[in-house]
Amino acid sequence: MSETADRVKKIVVEHLGVEADKVTEDASFIDDLGADSLDIVELVMAFEEEFGVEIPDDAAEKISTVKDAITYIDEHKG
């Protein structure tokens, strides 16, 4: 597992209060992890803070699984 994945999963566990083993890369924030649209806004803000990346709204709207988030961050972090 990549370092990005570890840090993303930690943030998801902390924000959504879910068990760590449920946060698989294929897990959907809304369907599998109980998030609502505002939780995703908050998660995206936490990713921005953690990785020093900017995730614009149109990109954020396309992030629906844990893997989507990891991929976006790996592609954009400095």
Added chain:
Amino acid sequence: MRRVVVTGLGLVTPLGADVETVWANLIAGKSGAGPITRFDASDQKCRIACEVKPAGHDYGFDASKRVDHKIQRQVDPFIVYGIDAASQALEDAGLTEMSEAERFRAGASIGSGIGGLPGIASESLVCENKGPSRVSPHFVHGRLINLITGQVTIKYGLMGPNHAVVTACSTGAHSIGDAARMIAMDDADVMLAGGAEGAICPLGIAGFAQARALSTNFNDTPERASRPYDRDRDGFVMGEGAGVVVLEEYERAKARGAKIYAEVIGYGLSGDAYHVTAPHPEGSGAYRSMEMALRKSGLSLADIDYINAHGTSTPLGDELELGAVRRLFGDDIGGLSMSSTKSAIGHLLGGAGAVESIFCILALRDQIVPPTLNLDNPSESCTGVDLVPHTAKKRQVRAVLNNSFGFGGTNASLVMTSI
């Protein structure tokens, strides 16, 4: 009019996070006051408060018992306290699993005086220092006063009246009175009613201290600071927590064999129309509020055995309330006991009227009245009134009166009795 009874109770206070623990500590004469631990208060005029104790303390509050982890992160403390107390009350009433038809007729009226001040203060710094794009998407609904009602009705699927009172320190009493009327008027069969507060933060303490409302002479002896009716009182001690009751239409409660704690038989409301913070100099609003509640109850003055006073421990307020009680009750004042439990748990502001109504209900149940702590040297005006100094008192308690008065000149009184 339909009759309204209390069938469930829930408390989160500085003396415990469940009804029986709080009551036992209160009757034992314990104080919930201490130095402020929530933040560094060393530069404040008032450095003491009655804080809800953390999980792990003998009578601490464990938020994770009844409040979802995600919600705990998103909302201010007053909402967490309110959700927990409301959940306790529904569990106590045995009403956590109602049918859809019942839930259409069940609602909530749980308010707060101030709401999410700690979160507003901290998020305003985020906006200022990090910019608007860092403000939490949960900022607004995590601070709004009606969001205890919002959260609780979502948690339990209650689809009846969805309401929240905001009348400063009268909130809790108004919430119960208003919700009781909703049931009496056939708007609902079951209502969660009460109030909560969680405003112990730098801005909250500083604001009340600057308004000269808080005690500042007892920073080194916090448990002695809240001393209603005592000669040396110098302001209130801020408390926090929540009190919520389940109100239920009497025939329904009886038919399902519910445990019935008390009946709400009188509710009075009035305004001072005088000053934003100072009470009316003749206690006119307090008098009329009590008089209306008693008139509605159909009881005579001599039937009231216990008054849970507003009694915040401010020099002016305590005196004026006592004067109003004296004028209303006349000679009958000799037969009743009146205490201020704010001496033990501090002033829960929007939660006070609900928490203190629960104390009144427990006084009815156990035939014992809680004490006024620190009443070492009663003011001269106290002569001839049993203010229950220092220790709880076993006595007959047939009917109770609860008073709550708030900034803005708002007053509420409730009369309750056993069935």
